[in-house]
Amino acid sequence: MTYLSLRNEEYSQKMKSAISVLGVGVLPLLSLASNTPGFRDAEASPFTAFQFEDNGSWIANIANRPNNDLVITRTDVPEVWTINVDEGTAQVATNISDANNLIGISSIDDDEYVVIAGNLDTTTLTPEAGSFSAWKVSIDGDGVGTANLIAAIPDAQFLHGVVTFQKTRDTVNVLIADAGQGALYKLDTANGEYSIVIQDDGLAGVNNLRMQNGYLYFTATQNKVFGRVPLDLEEGTAVGPIETILNDQTIVPDGFALAPNGSVAFMATFVQNSIIAIDLDDENYPTSIIYGGINSTDIAGPTTVQFVHNGPWEILYIATNGGQTAPVGGSFIEPAKIAGMYLF
Template sequence: MANLINSLLLLLTFIHTLCLAHSPTLREIHSFPNGTWIENITVRPNGNLLVAVLSTAELWEIDPSIPSGSGSAHLIHHFDGAEDADGITELSPHIYAVIASNSVWTINLREHELSKPILITKLSAGSLNGIAALDEGNAVAITDSQLGLIWRLDLQTGSYNVIHQDETMAANNDMGLLLGVNGLKIVNDYMYYSNTPKRILCRVRIDTHTGRALGPYEVISNDTRADDFAIGPHGVGYLAGIIDDVVIRVFPNGYHEVIAGSEGSTDLMTATSAALGRTQKDRNVLYITTGGETNLPVHSTSTRGGKVMALSLEF
């Protein structure tokens, strides 16, 4: 009997060690001052991270290969007159569109061609939030979280119009503020979007030039509260769980699981967005931004600032 018990203990130890070896690991890339809310993230072709700071209406660049606090982050631009900075999307290599207080700007970060952001237009909208490129970067789709719809903005002319409005996008006050469709990604010919208070991740097949629907609005998963998110290989979603303080993995069949964080997690407190690495060294790394402890909209204190975290994954 003793030998059997010892064998079982060894087996359990082996399984536990194996699970630890394959568990996602979470590490800090950069932390911002107290009260700083980081809203969105995208990854540049060179591996650097661009993050939009909602609380100060700023765009920052972070080199994830440099230890936090060692000069890894620098300010790209402060949007004068804006109250916040929200979504970011890549239009073409090193060219980006950024939302700041319902205005859309483009910025060129090509080496030797660096320039100040160019204002495209200010939309008469509710609250612009997520953004994704259309028409080979000549246009963008933008979620309007207050009005519960998605706009198309032509970056050449500045004209815009509504291209999606569906019950899956509708806003409500369940979280204490009027909020509906939120994060937005376009992968191949599918537009993915989250509705935070409804706790759903959805998609619709689109024409990638006009952005208009070519199929039905599909709910991929329920009971998955998310702000923004990343779509990885095989259509697997990685959701920043906002006030749930977690990262959720969602498979195309709707199965979902928490892979990092927990309620009250200080590492992922108010997780706001996620993006996958693009270089050979970090293709299996998910970068996550957080809002920390702020009054936007939860936790009611300002004792922890927003952070950028890195989560190692296995595909």
Template sequence: MRAFSFILALLASMSANGTPLSSRTTSPPPTTQIVYQFPNETWLENIAIRQTGQLLVTVLSAPELWQVTLDPKSSQHALNANTNKPLASATLVHRIPDVTGLLGIVEMQQSDVFYVVAGNFSYDTYTSTSGSYSIWKIDMRRPSPHAVASKLTDIPEGVALNGMAALNMSQGLLVVADAGAGVVYTVNVDTGNYSKTIDDPTMKPNSSLAIGINGMKIRDEYLYYTSTAQKLFSRIPIDTTSGTPTGPAEIIATNVFGDDFSLDQAGDAYVAENPWDVVAKVTSGGEVSVVAGNLNSTLVAGATSTAFERTSGDGSVLYVTTSGGIGTPVRIEGGKVVAIYI
């Protein structure tokens, strides 16, 4: 049996105090479709969309980056029809040596050049190996799906690196969350130099769950982030030339058990809530509603990240990655990519 007593204890605590999800409004059920499903016990952790529309997904249960390619002849019809036919194929892009899994991914500078977090994180015990984390460059500009992978830098101070966001494309700066320490590093992808630039109380883990700041996005000189253990969705003003904060953090919404997320054009966040098996919408005013899923459904069981499509221009399709429900009340299945019409 997998050692997920920490999640079960959290869920039991939620039930004892009244399930937070029950107080939320729920949107009408959206049109959804499984795009691609991986084998059992595959934990998909994060997602990035290439300019071609292909999906890159990181795997936490193995140190692998996969490309999911949609079938252009059938995907739109299948989504509209809400069929059960898979819409895509998957190809291994790269396997990074000497680590157990991959986490955050972000596109930087040149189109089709990505950076990923690699490290040792056990999803059996939900523990991280401090000092095992590094940032890798994945150059996808060669004919698909081949890639050139190279290590950018080790971050030996890292406790449990997780989400990433592009800070300044022209200067080659990205930010990476250390969920275990509750801090943010700024990394220069041209030099590999990095420094700790944000250390805020809203980002810290706690005694119940050793995962603090998790998913991150930057919009209009604000760093938006989820803080998993504290169940916060927050933002902090940030200097995009240095990564340092320019003011205090602001809590936008509470009771958001967030992993990674994406922002729409209006500034609303679509947050993957693992292990609540839900995708939630958090408005800029702090209103929280359920977009898809629930604790008794496998639709987005173990939702880990979200990303809007890039090719249509209207962002009407939201892609969600899942852990397969590992450690949640629903039955375990293979991690998958789910398309949701917003």
């Protein structure tokens, strides 16, 4: 993506400026009317790119497509969808009938993804240990997908996030979070071989994963922790201790995205209906709410965020479950949606 070529200093200043402005409640953002392409208002709140029709829908994770559209996993049904964010439309790419729910997703090549599947009680968030597996999903130019099993992982307790960390001529290796075991599995996507490469009390409840600058960043949602660990980029093993970046028991960290130069983390707070920014350049790691709030119905139940560079814009897309886990104000729920924020 072209935004990766921005100079670190320039990008860092832009990100800090955006956080500063957003933090005082002035949102210099563009908006797109719900499912209506082309309409923008320079002083409105963040926009809705797409929303499902029915309550009970739940978007778990997002990956980028090569054409700047999105591909998502759903937790209420075992389906992978593509989202055309410019047109405000979506379609089912494929389903994985061997499981009840889909969770993590990571791109391993152009329009090829690893998807984590399993069985989960979405009311209690209780997983069925032994039900989890990893699949390769390929999507063609028409948005039609196929799913093929990479590996069943019956010894896993609760697989969740997945991240691509190593590509070779012969394969792509990914790391998969097992919240139940506080562990990371390394999976060879070509031959299906897997093993635990890190297991540590500091990873208890490990959920979403991102790789950047030799570090694996993670959230442990149940324990309300955001941290990182340096990795051996060949083996996927830890080469240093786990560092806790955020351990604030008033915040429920879920899916997150990192600024391309690693200066800022943007994070969904799940049951707290907000997106926060964490300044990773400041050793105190200060946080600020940049959108939503505990009583806000704008992004009920945000589950994750994802960067996309679309034309001149840096866009942060936000996935939600519509407040299924914790209705806003005790009663408000809505269908899951993809919202977006123009950062500059």
